[in-house]
Amino acid sequence: MRSVQQQIWWPAAAVASLLLVSLPGWAEGPKTAEGKPDFSGTYNIATVTPLQRPAAFGDNLLLSPEAAEKMVAQTAALKAAGQQDSDPNREAPPAGGDGSPGAAGNVGGYNSFWIDNGDSVFTIDGKFRTSIIISPKNGRRPELTADGKRRAALRMAAFRENRGEAWWLESDGPGPYDDPESRTLSDRCLLGFGSTGGPPMFPVLYNNLKRIVQTPEHVMILVEMVHDARIIRLNSEHLADDVRKWLGDSIGWWEDDTLVVETTNFADQPALSLATRDLKVTERFSRIDDETLLYSFTVEDPNTWTQPWSGEYPWPVSDERVYEYACHEGNYAMEGILKGARILEADARKSDTD
Amino acid sequence: MYQKYFLAIFGSVLALGMTSSATAHHAFGAEFDPNRPLILRGPITRVEWVNPHAWIHIEVTNEDGTKESWMVEGGTPNTLLRRGLTRNSLTPGTVIIVDGYQSKDRSNRANGRDVTFTDGRKIFMGSSGTGAPDDGRDPTEN
Numbered sequence: 122m123r124s125v126q127q128q129i130w131w132p133a134a135a136v137a138s139l140l141l142v143s144l145p146g147w148a149e150g151p152k153t154a155e156g157k158p159d160f161s162g163t164y165n166i167a168t169v170t171p172l173q174r175p176a177a178f179g180d181n182l183l184l185s186p187e188a189a190e191k192m193v194a195q196t197a198a199l200k201a202a203g204q205q206d207s208d209p210n211r212e213a214p215p216a217g218g219d220g221s222p223g224a225a226g227n228v229g230g231y232n233s234f235w236i237d238n239g240d241s242v243f244t245i246d247g248k249f250r251t252s253i254i255i256s257p258k259n260g261r262r263p264e265l266t267a268d269g270k271r272r273a274a275l276r277m278a279a280f281r282e283n284r285g286e287a288w289w290l291e292s293d294g295p296g297p298y299d300d301p302e303s304r305t306l307s308d309r310c311l312l313g314f315g316s317t318g319g320p321p322m323f324p325v326l327y328n329n330l331k332r333i334v335q336t337p338e339h340v341m342i343l344v345e346m347v348h349d350a351r352i353i354r355l356n357s358e359h360l361a362d363d364v365r366k367w368l369g370d371s372i373g374w375w376e377d378d379t380l381v382v383e384t385t386n387f388a389d390q391p392a393l394s395l396a397t398r399d400l401k402v403t404e405r406f407s408r409i410d411d412e413t414l415l416y417s418f419t420v421e422d423p424n425t426w427t428q429p430w431s432g433e434y435p436w437p438v439s440d441e442r443v444y445e446y447a448c449h450e451g452n453y454a455m456e457g458i459l460k461g462a463r464i465l466e467a468d469a470r471k472s473d474t475d
Numbered sequence: 476m477y478q479k480y481f482l483a484i485f486g487s488v489l490a491l492g493m494t495s496s497a498t499a500h501h502a503f504g505a506e507f508d509p510n511r512p513l514i515l516r517g518p519i520t521r522v523e524w525v526n527p528h529a530w531i532h533i534e535v536t537n538e539d540g541t542k543e544s545w546m547v548e549g550g551t552p553n554t555l556l557r558r559g560l561t562r563n564s565l566t567p568g569t570v571i572i573v574d575g576y577q578s579k580d581r582s583n584r585a586n587g588r589d590v591t592f593t594d595g596r597k598i599f600m601g602s603s604g605t606g607a608p609d610d611g612r613d614p615t616e617n
Contacts, residue, residue: 206595207572211514214574214588218509226504228576229588234599235529235550237557283504285511285579298505308502310527327554345553347527444553451525453546453584457506461579 150408153335158378158408160333160340165439166322166416167239167329169196172432174252174260182260184249189242196240203233218283226283237327243435245415253323254432256419262430269395269425276395287465298462301455306390308455310448312367313346316392320351320369320384320402321418321432330443331436340373340380347448353382360386365398367391380406397424412438507586511577515545515585516593518570524552524562531587533571547573547587560599571598 151159169192174181184192218227242249252260265273279297281288289296297303307314315325322331328346335341342351353371360370370386382404391400400422407415417433420426515535523530529549536542555561565571572595575588590598 204597204600206597207589207591209572209591209593209595211572211574211589213512213514214576216510216512218576219588224502224504226502226507227509228503228507228586230503231549231587232590232597232599234597235554237554283507283509285508304505305502308505327551346551441557444556446526446551446553448527450527451523451530452527453530453548454506454528457578457580457582457584458502461506461508461581464581465579 150411153337155337157375158380159335160380160406160408160414161335163330163332163439163441163443164414164436165239165330165441166324166434166436167237168241168243168253168324168434169193169239170242170250170253170434172253172323173262174254176259176261178251178260180258180260181251182255182258184242184251186249189249192242193240200233200240218285228283235327238324238329245409245433245435250434252432253434254430256431257428263426263428265395266423266425266427272425273395285465287462287469290466290469296462298458301459304455304458306367306392307347308458310347310452312392313344313349316394317346318344318349318351318368319392319418320371320382320404321393321420322404322416324434328446330439330441332443340382343443345443345446348446359383362386365389369400369402378407382406393420395425396420396422399424409435503586506578507576508579508581509576511581513573513575513577513585515547515573515575516570517545518568519565520544520567522562522565526551526553529555529562530584531565531571531573531590533573543583545573546582546584547575547590548584549587549590555599565598 151161153159214229219229221227221229224230244250254260254262257263287296289298295303301309305314306312312318313325313328316323317325317328322342322344325346330345332343332345333340334343338355340353340355342353343349344351349368351368351371353373355373355375357372359372364370365386365388367388369384369391371382371384373380373382375381384402384404385400387396387398387400389398391397393400393402400420402421403419405415405417409415414436415433416436417431419429419431421429515533517533517535520532520534522532523546529552531547531549533545533547534542535545552562555564570593571590572593573585573587573590575585578584592598
């Protein structure tokens with residue numbers, strides 16, 4: 122038979138527990154010895170929710186559960202299609218290219234089994250989202266400034282469909298394949314593609330793991346692609362203005378249980394497309410639950426965008442391992458690009474003289 | 476209607492990835508020549524399990540009986556490692572079929588646009604998806 126004390130103690134303990142877990146910041150993951158949230162761990166940030174909202178969705182931030190379910194099913198179906206057997210008697214792909222767009226450059230890439238961008242759309246507060254970007258309201262990057270438009274146009278003008286020809290000889294000035302320095306930062310293994318390390322940090326096609334290591338004075342974020350470590354100094358000042366870094370200079374501080382990180386002092390080409398050295402990124406890390414962080418960011422670069430823009434998405438904890446990504450380890454691509462360009466140039470000059 | 480349109484857009488993004496037109500660490504269009512399509516058949520001799528891209532080496536026998544070594548580019552090995560696949564998952568001597576395009580430098584390298592066993596099955600089955608969000612780096616993106 123239970124004693125009176127026991128009869129009183131257990132209900133009291135239950136009530137106390139309910140009160141405690143309902144208090145903000147309580148029982149929501151581990152804390153450091155200093156009483157701050159401990160975000161140390163590995164996170165897989167892959168998601169098929171897009172950075173920018175399809176324009177047809179307008180200002181609608183939320184995606185209905187039915188639409189989300191369809192999207193997941195469609196993703197699964199496309200994956201299954203990508204794993205279908207091929208014709209063992211197939212011929213070579215078409216001469217002149219297979220028409221694949223963008224960086225796949227009319228020659229295609231490789232099988233989908235190399236790719237790992239997740240298979241789900243994320244929710245925040247139980248609601249599916251149409252995009253990562255939440256501000257401006259249309260979920261898309263804001264209008265470019267006049268200078269931003271000029272630079273975007275220059276980039277577009279330098280782009281040609283891959284025809285296997287040295288088209289750049291048709292105009293004066295340096296060509297896009299003259300030397301390693303003329304190639305993209307991702308070709309050069311200086312930064313990952315797609316602002317994977319950012320900041321801000323976005324999901325990409327594969328290698329989406331982030332590892333956070335936290336001390337009282339620093340937070341380190343290891344970015345799998347391409348083996349970058351973001352070192353965030355807590356309660357510090359930014360470096361002198363003339364000190365510029367590929368990943369920028371990051372300082373951080375705590376606002377209650379939220380880690381705020383401010384990054385400035387970027388080199389001339391930040392990972393974020395079209396951003397300039399005057400880019401300022403403010404990131405906020407907070408805990409949704411034991412298994413999930415909320416990552417949010419605000420981008421300010423008055424050289425490029427007419428207004429700041431912001432976004433957010435969850436970072437789920439992962440038990441997967443982050444493997445080293447030594448980007449130049451077996452990088453035959455640079456040799457293939459530069460030597461290939463020299464051969465195409467020689468072909469063009471030879472045909473001119475014939 | 477919006478949802479239908481939205482799904483169609485998502486579908487097209489995903490489909491692009493599934494048809495082997497993945498954006499990756501480097502521009503395939505800068506490296507490979509669309510005027511030099513290839514179909515290669517031969518046994519694996521070794522696998523370079525390296526970043527940024529794995530390379531599968533195969534021995535191809537030409538019509539005149541001579542043999543050539545070819546290298547076929549794949550993706551990052553990290554993804555496959557996490558699924559428990561390693562370079563040893565492809566045994567030397569296993570005959571594979573590769574279609575792709577030759578490198579512009581005219582060395583015996585090609586992109587592994589589609590890499591299968593001789594019965595058409597994809598090697599390294601078990602992909603978990605394609606189609607990254609647009610990031611604006613590709614000037615052809617909207």
